Every structure is written in structure tokens, then in C-alpha cells.
Amino acid sequence: MASAAFSVFDRGQAAPSDALGKSRDGPVVSQATAPARSAAFHVRRAEDADLAKVIALDMEVTGVAKDAYWADLHERYATRRPGERFFFVAESADKRQILGFVIGEIRAWEFGSEPCGWVFGVSVDPEVREHGVGERLLETISAAFRDAGVGKMRTLISHGNHLLMSFFRSQGMMAGPYLQLERDLP
Numbered sequence: 806m807a808s809a810a811f812s813v814f815d816r817g818q819a820a821p822s823d824a825l826g827k828s829r830d831g832p833v834v835s836q837a838t839a840p841a842r843s844a845a846f847h848v849r850r851a852e853d854a855d856l857a858k859v860i861a862l863d864m865e866v867t868g869v870a871k872d873a874y875w876a877d878l879h880e881r882y883a884t885r886r887p888g889e890r891f892f893f894v895a896e897s898a899d900k901r902q903i904l905g906f907v908i909g910e911i912r913a914w915e916f917g918s919e920p921c922g923w924v925f926g927v928s929v930d931p932e933v934r935e936h937g938v939g940e941r942l943l944e945t946i947s948a949a950f951r952d953a954g955v956g957k958m959r960t961l962i963s964h965g966n967h968l969l970m971s972f973f974r975s976q977g978m979m980a981g982p983y984l985q986l987e988r989d990l991p
């Protein structure tokens with residue numbers, strides 16, 4: 806899939822006065838610390854060179870370092886079965902920063918489900934949130950799922966994650982027909 810270029814201010818929003826600030830309640834980012842973050846970005850498939858930046862971004866967002874987990878995910882989702890596994894990154898126009906990523910795949914017949922696209926990870930750098938990066942990432946993986954022939958996209962989020970709930974709801978995702986069950990193992 807070709808990469809697509811977007812501007813973080815291209816959704817009809819006025820750019821903040823210093824062209825680097827946040828749109829809602831986040832901190833203002835100074836030009837000295839994040840010059841690329843006011844620039845356009847593009848979404849493309851993840852490559853080997855992105856792994857360290859993805860690990861760093863996830864560490865910043867979740868507070869947990871998971872190098873081996875990400876190396877494994879990268880190997881499985883960025884290098885194998887590209888027709889059904891998707892790992893996209895949003896990269897700043899100067900190609901110096903990874904602003905966000907989304908990972909998912911088409912899975913078939915598990916839990917009795919017909920083939921559908923599962924999104925199991927989406928994350929955007931806190932300093933560039935609320936400028937459409939997450940939406941573009943989800944649009945990109947939605948299009949990849951659609952192009953691969955499925956007509957449904959699913960994800961799982963925890964009950965308390967209001968930010969992800971707001972995000973996915975804004976993208977038209979609603980409660981589905983499955984109920985997650987679990988128990989502790991002795």
C-alpha cells in the first residue's frame with residue numbers, strides 16, 4: 806500500500822498560534838524540543854528501522870518496556886503475510902520521528918467469527934495527539950482490511966480506558982456481539 810501524506814493541521818483546525826501547541830489541554834510544545842511535530846506526516850508500513858522508535862513510544866505511553874514483545878510483533882506483523890497482517894506507522898515529514906502506530910490482522914473463524922480485521926494496538930505520541938494522527942492510522946488499517954476483502958473491524962479495550970473508548974467511538978466503532986470471559990488459573 807502506498808503511503809499517504811497528511812498535515813496534523815489539515816482537518817479544518819486553525820494551527821495554534823506558535824504552530825506547535827496543542828489543541829485542547831495538553832502542554833505547549835516548544836519549537837526547540839519538537840520542531841518536526843508541526844509538520845505534515847505520512848502513514849506507511851513499518852520497517853526494521855522503526856522498531857526502536859516504536860518501542861520508545863510504547864514505553865512513553867504505557868510506562869512499561871517490552872523490547873522482546875515488540876521485536877516479536879515486528880517480526881510477525883511487519884515482515885510476514887503482508888496481505889493479512891498490518892503494522893503501520895505515522896512518520897513525521899522529515900522522517901525523524903514516529904508519531905504513532907497501529908497494528909492489526911485479519912483473523913478467521915476464531916470464536917465462531919467470520920473473517921474480520923482485528924486492531925490490537927494503536928498509539929500516538931502524547932505530544933501530537935488530537936491532531937488527527939490516530940484517525941489517519943485507523944483509516945489506513947481500515948482500508949487495508951477492506952482491500953483484503955473483509956467487511957468488519959473489531960478491537961478490545963478495557964472498561965476503564967475512556968480515552969480509547971472516545972477515540973474508537975468517534976471512529977464509528979460500537980459494542981459487538983461477543984462477551985469476554987476469564988478466570989484465574991490455580
Ligand SMILES: CC(C)(COP(=O)(O)OP(=O)(O)OC[C@H]1O[C@@H](n2cnc3c(N)ncnc32)[C@H](O)[C@@H]1OP(=O)(O)O)[C@@H](O)C(=O)NCCC(=O)NCCS
Nearest residue numbers: 926927928929934935936937938939940968969971972975
Ligand atoms: C487514542 C489515541 C490513539 C488517539 O490518537 P489521536 O491522534 O489523539 O486521535 P485523533 O486526533 O485522530 O482524534 C480522533 C477522535 O478521537 C477522539 N479523541 C481523541 N482524543 C480525545 C480526548 N483526549 N478526549 C476525547 N476524545 C478524544 C475525538 O473524537 C477525536 O475526534 P475530534 O478531534 O474530531 O474530536 C491516543 O490518544 C493514544 O495513543 N492514546 C493511548 C492509547 C494507548 O493506551 N495505547 C496503548 C495500548 S494499545
